[in-house]
Amino acid sequence: MAMREPVEVLDEEHEHLIGRVAAIDVAKAFGKVCTRIPHQSTSGRRVTKVWDVEATLNAVTELSDRLAELGVEKVTVESTGDYWRIWYYVLEAQGLNVQLVNARDVKHLPGRSKTDKLDAVWLAKLTEKGLVRPSFVPPKEIRTLRDYTRMRSDLTVERTRYWLRLEKLLEDSLIKVSAVASTLTTASIRDMIEALIAGERDPRVLAEFARGRMRAKIPALVEALSGQFDDHHAELAALLLAQIDGLDVQIGKLTARIEQLLDDLPAARPDRASGDSGRDGDSSANPGDHPEITAASRPALSAVERLDEIPGISPAVAQVILAEVGLDMNRFPTAGHLVSWAKLCPRTIQSGAKSPTGGRTGKGNPYLKGVLGQAAAVAARTDSFLGERYRRIVKRRGKLKALVAVARSILVIIWHLLANPTTRYFDLGADYHADRVDTGKKIRTYVRQLEALGLTVTLTSAA
Numbered sequence: 001m002a003m004r005e006p007v008e009v010l011d012e013e014h015e016h017l018i019g020r021v022a023a024i025d026v027a028k029a030f031g032k033v034c035t036r037i038p039h040q041s042t043s044g045r046r047v048t049k050v051w052d053v054e055a056t057l058n059a060v061t062e063l064s065d066r067l068a069e070l071g072v073e074k075v076t077v078e079s080t081g082d083y084w085r086i087w088y089y090v091l092e093a094q095g096l097n098v099q100l101v102n103a104r105d106v107k108h109l110p111g112r113s114k115t116d117k118l119d120a121v122w123l124a125k126l127t128e129k130g131l132v133r134p135s136f137v138p139p140k141e142i143r144t145l146r147d148y149t150r151m152r153s154d155l156t157v158e159r160t161r162y163w164l165r166l167e168k169l170l171e172d173s174l175i176k177v178s179a180v181a182s183t184l185t186t187a188s189i190r191d192m193i194e195a196l197i198a199g200e201r202d203p204r205v206l207a208e209f210a211r212g213r214m215r216a217k218i219p220a221l222v223e224a225l226s227g228q229f230d231d232h233h234a235e236l237a238a239l240l241l242a243q244i245d246g247l248d249v250q251i252g253k254l255t256a257r258i259e260q261l262l263d264d265l266p267a268a269r270p271d272r273a274s275g276d277s278g279r280d281g282d283s284s285a286n287p288g289d290h291p292e293i294t295a296a297s298r299p300a301l302s303a304v305e306r307l308d309e310i311p312g313i314s315p316a317v318a319q320v321i322l323a324e325v326g327l328d329m330n331r332f333p334t335a336g337h338l339v340s341w342a343k344l345c346p347r348t349i350q351s352g353a354k355s356p357t358g359g360r361t362g363k364g365n366p367y368l369k370g371v372l373g374q375a376a377a378v379a380a381r382t383d384s385f386l387g388e389r390y391r392r393i394v395k396r397r398g399k400l401k402a403l404v405a406v407a408r409s410i411l412v413i414i415w416h417l418l419a420n421p422t423t424r425y426f427d428l429g430a431d432y433h434a435d436r437v438d439t440g441k442k443i444r445t446y447v448r449q450l451e452a453l454g455l456t457v458t459l460t461s462a463a
Contacts, residue, residue, distance in 0.1 A: 016130045022072045023123035024087055025116050026080040030054050031087060033063065034120035036128055037070055048124070050117050055086055064094035072096065076127040078103050078119075079135060088137065099127075099134035106132055136341060138326040145261045149323040150367055152254040159247040166193070166240045174227035180220045188214045192225065193241065197234045258319050262304060267327040267421070270300035301424070303327060306417050309425040310410060311386050312379030317371045324368040327418060335415040342368055344408040361404060369407070376406040386410065388430040 025032040030052050039045035053063050067075060075098045077087045084100060091098045106123055126132045138146065163185065167178050175196075181189050191209040200206060203225035207218045214221075262268045301309075307318035325338065332338040339345050343364025380390035386406055394402035417423050447457045 012133070018073050018128055018130065020070060020072045021074050021076070021124055021127040022067050022070075023076045023120055023127050024053075024078065025120040025123060026055075026078050026083045026087060027116070028055065028081075028083050032116040032120040034117075034124040035067070035070060035072065036124045037072075046128075048121060050120055055083065057086065057090065060086055060090040061094065064091050064096055067091070067096060068094065074099060074127060076101055076123055076132055078106065078123060099132070100137050101132045102135055136331055139328075141261075141265060142323065142326045145258065145265075145319075146323040148254055148258050148261065149320045152251055152258065153320065153367055153370075155247050155251050155254070159244055159251070162240050162244050162247070166237060166244075169233060169236055169240065170227075170229075173229040173233040175229055176224040176227070177221065180217055180224045181214065186214070187211060192221075193237060196229050197238050197241075199234070201229065255316070258323075262302070262319065262322065265327065268303040268322065270302050270305075303418065303421075306424060307414060310375070310379075310413055310417075311382045311384040311427070312375035312377070312406075312410065317375055320367060320371045321414060324365055325414070325418070329415055329419040332415065335412040338415045339408055339411055342372070342411055344369070344372070344404060344411060372407040372410060373403060375410055376403045379406055379410065383430050385428040385430065385432050388433065392433065 020035075020037045022033060022035045025034075032050060033053050034048060034050045036046050036048050039047050053059050075091055075096050077084050077091075077098060077100050079100050079102055088098055088100055101123075106126055112118070112122075123132070137143075167184055170177060170184075170193075177189060177192065178184060183189075184193075188209055188211045192206045195206055195209060203222045206225045207221040210218055210221060303322060304315055304318040307313050307321060308315050313321075325332075325342075329338070332341065336345075341364075343362035346361055376386075376390070379386040380394075380403065381387065386409060389409060390402050390406045393405050397405070413425065417425060443459070447459075450457050
């Protein structure tokens with residue numbers, strides 16, 4: 001077999017030799033710091049020094065001054081819990097080039113001794129040779145926004161837990177109202193629960209609190225509200241409602257603060273230059289295969305409003321996405337890089353001529369994957385390109401994989417919208433694939449299937 005032409009493999013941006021490096025093996029109370037710099041007199045030799053530094057603001061600030069004096073070009077910090085933050089934030093603020101690396105990517109080889117000192121030296125050597133892949137750490141303003149959006153998400157989950165506790169309490173009192181109403185969060189059910197707490201026990205009186213379409217269920221509500229709700233249930237229900245109301249207030253404050261932070265970010269504001277760009281593209285699937293739309297006919301929108309145009313994405317979901325991926329897509333050279341970072345595509349596994357498919361996607365960012373999953377589930381029920389994509393995939397791959405595929409498509413669209421602030425979403429339509437069906441190929445497929453059944457097929461034109 002003739003030898004094939006060699007293929008050039010380009011180095012990543014971080015894969016280059018660095019003369020002066022430092023690495024920090026992080027613990028809770030201190031960090032093991034290692035520096036590797038060229039020897040002053042012997043060419044080709046390196047000098048390695050290791051020492052402990054306390055994980056306090058003053059000590060880390062002093063360390064940054066020392067590293068700057070040594071001319072350290074890059075500092076690597078291992079991501080251990082949340083203990084890495086003081087090292088990364090302080091060194092970054094002092095102007096040093098800091099990178100955060102996943103501990104999973106810098107493990108020791110089997111058989112190598114495991115100590116904090118050796119870990120720091122090993123990490124420094126990997127940094128020196130460009131063998132560590134930095135993790136994505138957004139800038140300070142995005143980190144601040146992320147803190148608010150994550151707190152809102154956590155409080156929303158906590159509020160849901162209180163609603164579930166309230167439902168469990170009603171079940172204990174033999175009140176089966178959750179079997180009639182789809183959710184306890186409606187105004188009608190809230191009025192009934194408050195009346196129960198106030199002392200009302202007549203199910204007919206309670207059922208009259210129903211509003212709107214729920215009034216058609218009054219007979220069922222009368223049966224469901226016939227229970228054994230007593231004073232101790234009332235006291236506990238009042239406590240749960242108070243917790244829910246308090247969380248509602250806090251979530252509202254966080255939402256207002258998030259909107260203010262986004263308004264203060266120049267990159268998130270409406271791009272007035274889009275009206276002068278002459279034309280506007282579509283990011284729904286393939287940017288090179290779509291009708292072009294004049295931007296002058298469409299008003300300038302903020303980043304949240306542009307993401308809100310995607311089926312399945314609400315303003316709250318758009319805020320979480322911007323907080324998790326940021327607004328600067330230079331960190332992700334292509335949409336594929338962003339999808340890979342979010343763990344919405346299976347990793348490539350090749351051995352010889354075999355390339356098995358169907359690998360796991362990985363954990364990824366739980367907040368980002370959570371909202372993208374919600375967006376995909378909503379988009380799947382729409383009459384849009386994304387909805388039709390879900391329906392096409394679910395037939396042969398199942399619901400979970402179809403939702404992941406739609407979430408991936410949404411993230412690709414988001415990358416195009418954020419990479420070009422003048423781009424607006426334009427839906428390709430549910431009939432996008434149907435309009436591109438190869439009629440001849442479809443005919444040949446049907447003919448082969450009929451011939452496989454032993455039939456002779458003669459084609460005639462219907463015209």
